[in-house]
Amino acid sequence: MVCRSGLDPVDGALRRATPSATDERVRSVLGIVSSRLPPAAFLVGSDVGDGYRGDATDEKGALPPVVLRPATTDELSLILSACNDLRQPLVLQGGRTGLAGGARPMEGELSLSLERMKRLSPVNVDAATIVAEAGVTLQEVQAAANEAGFFFGVDIGARGSCTIGGNVATNAGGIRVLRYGMFRAQVAGVEAVLADGSVLSSLKGLPKDNSGLDLNHLFIGSEGVLGIVSKACLKLWPKPVTEANALCVVPSIDAAQDLLVRLRQSLGSLLSAFEILFPEVYAGIARGGFAAPPLPLPVTGGYYILTEIQGQTGDSDRERFSEALMDALDDGLASDVVVSQSSRDFEGLWRLREASNSFIFSLSNVVGFDVSVPAASMARFLDRAAASVRAIDRHAETYIFGHLGDGNLHYMVRSPEHDALADAVLTAAAEAGGSISAEHGIGLDKKPWLSLVRSPAELAAMRRLKRAFDPHSILNPGRVFDLEPSHAGEKVCP
Amino acid sequence: MVCRSGLDPVDGALRRATPSATDERVRSVLGIVSSRLPPAAFLVGSDVGDGYRGDATDEKGALPPVVLRPATTDELSLILSACNDLRQPLVLQGGRTGLAGGARPMEGELSLSLERMKRLSPVNVDAATIVAEAGVTLQEVQAAANEAGFFFGVDIGARGSCTIGGNVATNAGGIRVLRYGMFRAQVAGVEAVLADGSVLSSLKGLPKDNSGLDLNHLFIGSEGVLGIVSKACLKLWPKPVTEANALCVVPSIDAAQDLLVRLRQSLGSLLSAFEILFPEVYAGIARGGFAAPPLPLPVTGGYYILTEIQGQTGDSDRERFSEALMDALDDGLASDVVVSQSSRDFEGLWRLREASNSFIFSLSNVVGFDVSVPAASMARFLDRAAASVRAIDRHAETYIFGHLGDGNLHYMVRSPEHDALADAVLTAAAEAGGSISAEHGIGLDKKPWLSLVRSPAELAAMRRLKRAFDPHSILNPGRVFDLEPSHAGEKVCP
Structure with a gap:
């Protein structure tokens, strides 16, 4: 049964990477994986690059001795079943763009990366859905939707490198939640693989289905602690006919909130984004040259609002947007407004918003x-x-x-x-x-504060779920919550 | 500690209702409940009306010897804790308007009715949410939303008697899912009580919150097998400025689907309902006089479509609706169309749609x-x-x-x-x-066919959830799925 070819060099590399006697378990996992799957399904020792040590946070974790890289759901299932039998803990990695340390390896963990699960189905035009494997990037989904005449509802700065598996598992948000909802609202179904390798598939994408317990939502936002999202059936929206955005200056946070209420009332579902840069951020972008000069509005000490509409009826939507903003200006809710007049303006304003990230990342400490x-x-x-x-x-x-x-x-x-x-x-x-x-999300980095907002009964329910679906705690162990409530990592609300 | 006053008459009534020695457990439950809660919290023996024997299906179940009727979450928690300790199975009852037998009592079960949990919070205008206890009717929520200038997204025929707890627990759908989604999409958070009496409360109603595992979705559509929804924080929508509907005749189901695609393209999110009556239903309504004559369109042997828009911009929405329908008529997608011109027309067309239920209920067998x-x-x-x-x-x-x-x-x-x-x-x-x-939903009546659409792995996952949250299987036991996969009730897909 077990094909030994290729195992010895792998074993040699692994012995160099993890020479201690305690790594017998890792070698057993690798023995199974290397005998059953092609060589591309794992990286060992010096082939494991530094990128696998963490996510987009500064803190890096242990370098995993092995990265397991299934290319299909069957391969993923086989890997999980082996790790579960051997009680081998795994850190789950997608695009590694998280900001909570969830994908940062801890000592003793192997990495399970979904980076080779890259298949993307054609758009189902009748149902307005698309099925993506976990390793497809958000940008690839956005592009496929666009090409088929649809629109995907979520956008975040990491679109080019973050992946659908991670987006679903962390319930990603971003700039258009007020119109389209979180990632959860884009999911018509998931395929998930449990720690024991069993596959739960719910990819029909029916808008209405009350046939038994919904299992999709268990995995959305679960940060990988209950199972691994291997595929998702995603909802698509009609492609907007009109897009426009505007930058406004408002004198206070109260005025910003009043402007939001006003635009919601006058624009209804046209309104697709309402972002804020506090004065210090706008000044920092200007000072550091993080956006191409000249800035669309001068630095005034006010709060800067970037707002957007997406409409289906062309110029009349654009007129409603301009009118609503001019009314806000007349009524003193805003002190200055610039509305995009071209796609170049439109992109420029969004780049200004994204410059806030560049500015923040440029600061130390x-x-x-x-x-x-x-x-x-x-x-x-x-x-x-x-x-x-x-x-x-x-x-x-x-x-x-x-x-x-x-x-x-x-x-x-x-x-x-x-x-x-x-x-x-x-x-x-x-x-x-x-x-x-x-x-x-919570990952490792926000875990100490989770009990500020979740009750002991809720934390106990999370533990019930973990024990039910991952009884040996091999999937992202110690992320989000600890299995024992008395763990020092869990603070008591002061 | 235990107050005996009032217990003896209760005990006497119960002895008459359930005289057998095997009912010692029921008497123990009632002993605890009657000593700790006011008399209104339970009905015994001849006080239990025939209505508690089932839901809106024809088949009636056992008359429960006791109906437990908590008025608050604390009372519900106490009742559940007692029943869990004593392993007393419960059938959960809301408005008892279900169509899958889920609320039909089985021998040996007590009824747990949420009918006394009737509090409804004022609308939170800032957040556009409202918090309702389980026993509030759907119509009461719709009315409260309307009074505060909002709209609630779900409507079903049973609005006057179905209750929010049941709506959430069964993920109710109805006539406007294509615009607003199922009940799941209306829920910003729930309070749920587990079999052991522990209370999970998530009623903040934040549009964005990835602080640990989401527990709300566990209970939405769970048909009461994992816990009891005691309260829900519900999302409200802007009240439509324009409402209009129309009745169309189309020659075939293909034409009906083409009309849907056409209206989706031309009306976008204006489109709020698209209902169909097959020829035999329209003819049956006409023949039986289930709608007030004259019918808006003659009986032709075609398929009848009732479609609706809800808009925010007044007459221009109405014009777009009429134009889209006239275009469909010109292009031969529909052979006749009548568009509502007044609120009387509008109500009349909806009554015609609801007459399909009256017609069906009038038929035997x-x-x-x-x-x-x-x-x-x-x-x-x-x-x-x-x-x-x-x-x-x-x-x-x-x-x-x-x-x-x-x-x-x-x-x-x-x-x-x-x-x-x-x-x-x-x-x-x-x-x-x-x-x-x-x-x-599945309830008791559709359970034999569940495995036609859910895999053994999915059914096993449902059982994992049941065992994790209701280990003694006291909540709606035997509904949706059986705990043992080999049970005769579970058919194998032919």
């Missing part, structure tokens, strides 16, 4: 939080968080930007006091009735 | 199926199902109507051969890549 807060308590949250930050480090610099249309702010602080700041900002978000992780 | 099928295989499904029905009973009469916009048809057959017909019609739906229960 920054700790970032991804919070969401109900509109009614936004101002209170910002005041309390600012006061707490000042109390911890009066030299701290705060840079805030993000998706105000969803109440979701990326709250970045430049200061060495990372842990104390996390306690302060995340507690303020929790006390405001908000989320400590609106779209980035 | 009818077995009904609630299937959905992908658009591309709809014609094939209808041909195959019709041939199979004829082969089983050449005198069978078939009546079809429903939500063609979602591929969801209510397929009703008048014939004594209920089981053979179920095998035939549900197999045809499954072979067409469809669902054997699009919106009604």
